[in-house]
Amino acid sequence: MNAKKVKVGLVQMSCVADKAANIQKTIEKIKVVAGNGAQIICLQELFASLYFCDKEDHANFLLAEAIPGPTTEVFQQLAAELGVVIIASLFEKRAPGLYHNTTAVIDADGKYLGMYRKSHIPDDPGFFEKFYFTPGDTGYKVFETKFAKIGVLICWDQWYPEAARITSLMGAELLVYPTAIGWEPDDKPEVKAEQYQAWQTIQRSHAIANGVHVVSVNRVGREAETDFWGGSFVANPFGTVLYQASHDKEELKVEEIDLARSEHYRTVWPFLRDRRIDNYEPILKRFID
Numbered sequence: 001m002n003a004k005k006v007k008v009g010l011v012q013m014s015c016v017a018d019k020a021a022n023i024q025k026t027i028e029k030i031k032v033v034a035g036n037g038a039q040i041i042c043l044q045e046l047f048a049s050l051y052f053c054d055k056e057d058h059a060n061f062l063l064a065e066a067i068p069g070p071t072t073e074v075f076q077q078l079a080a081e082l083g084v085v086i087i088a089s090l091f092e093k094r095a096p097g098l099y100h101n102t103t104a105v106i107d108a109d110g111k112y113l114g115m116y117r118k119s120h121i122p123d124d125p126g127f128f129e130k131f132y133f134t135p136g137d138t139g140y141k142v143f144e145t146k147f148a149k150i151g152v153l154i155c156w157d158q159w160y161p162e163a164a165r166i167t168s169l170m171g172a173e174l175l176v177y178p179t180a181i182g183w184e185p186d187d188k189p190e191v192k193a194e195q196y197q198a199w200q201t202i203q204r205s206h207a208i209a210n211g212v213h214v215v216s217v218n219r220v221g222r223e224a225e226t227d228f229w230g231g232s233f234v235a236n237p238f239g240t241v242l243y244q245a246s247h248d249k250e251e252l253k254v255e256e257i258d259l260a261r262s263e264h265y266r267t268v269w270p271f272l273r274d275r276r277i278d279n280y281e282p283i284l285k286r287f288i289d
Helices: 019-035 058-063 070-082 155-159 161-169 189-210 261-268
Strands: 005-012 040-043 085-095 098-106 112-117 142-144 149-152 174-179 213-218 220-223 226-229 233-235 241-244 251-258
Touching: 005 019, 005 213, 019 040, 019 070, 019 251, 040 174, 040 213, 070 085, 070 098, 085 149, 085 174, 098 149, 112 142, 149 161, 155 161, 155 174, 155 189, 161 174, 161 189, 174 189, 189 213, 189 226, 189 233, 189 241, 233 251, 241 251
Parallel strands: 005 040, 040 085, 149 174, 174 213
Antiparallel strands: 005 251, 085 098, 098 112, 142 149, 213 233, 220 226, 233 241
8 A cells, every 4th residue: 555645734723803814823824834844734614703603793794705815815825835735714705695604725836726615504502604604505525636635524514424425425535624613611621521522523433434534623712602622633544533732722733644544444444335325315304204
C-alpha cells in the first residue's frame, strides 16, 4: 500500500463583532499553519462573524455576501500565494431574500472549485438557523483538490450518517465539518461531557463506517448565551482520535494523515462490500408506522 500523506491545518478561534477583523485574524492564522506545513486548511463555521443565529434579527442579513464574492476573492489570492487548499464557511446571499449557510472550496492555485450549501438546518434555542438559512440545494459534494478529494459537510449535517455515507460513496477521501456548537453557561459538567462525547462519537462513527479520515473544526469562546466548546479534532478511518483541541483556547494544528489508510481499513473491515443496497428502500420514508 503506497502512502498518500497530506498535512491538514485546523484553525480553532474566537470571533468578534467586526467582520473585517475576523477575516484579517483568519488570514494571519492561515499564514501560520501554512508556514507550519499545512496543505489543506480548514476553518470553522461562519468564521467571519459572531454566531449571529443566537437571535432572530433581520439586521444580521447584512453580514451575508455573494459566493464567489469579496471574501472568496481574498482567500483565492491567499491560497495561490501560499499554495494551500482553503475550506471557508460563509454566510451566502444568493438573491434578495434567499440566503444559505455555505462553504467555499479554493484549490492550491487559487481556483474557486465550488460550494456546498448546508443541507440540514437546525432550529433550537440559541441556534435559530431556520430564520436565516434556506436548506441547501447543491446536493452532497466532493471537491478534487491538488492534495485530496474532499467532502464538505457543515455542522448539523454531522449528526446524519446518510450525509457522510453519500459523500463518501461519491469518492471523498476526507470528510471536513466546519462547525459552531457549544454549551449553555449553566450546563453541569456531566452534561457538557455527555454532549461533547456524543458530538465527537457520531463523527468518529462516520469515519469508521466509511473508512475515511474526519476533520471537524469548531469555534471557541463565549458568544451571547453560548460557550462554544472548541474540541476540534481529527479521526482516522477507524475512529481513532489523532488530535483533539482544548475546549477553551484558540488553537492551530497541523496534522499529517495518510489517506492510503482507507484502503487498509476498508479491506480489513469491508463495510462497503457488505452493504445491502437492495433492502435499504425504507430509509427513504420519514417514519415506518
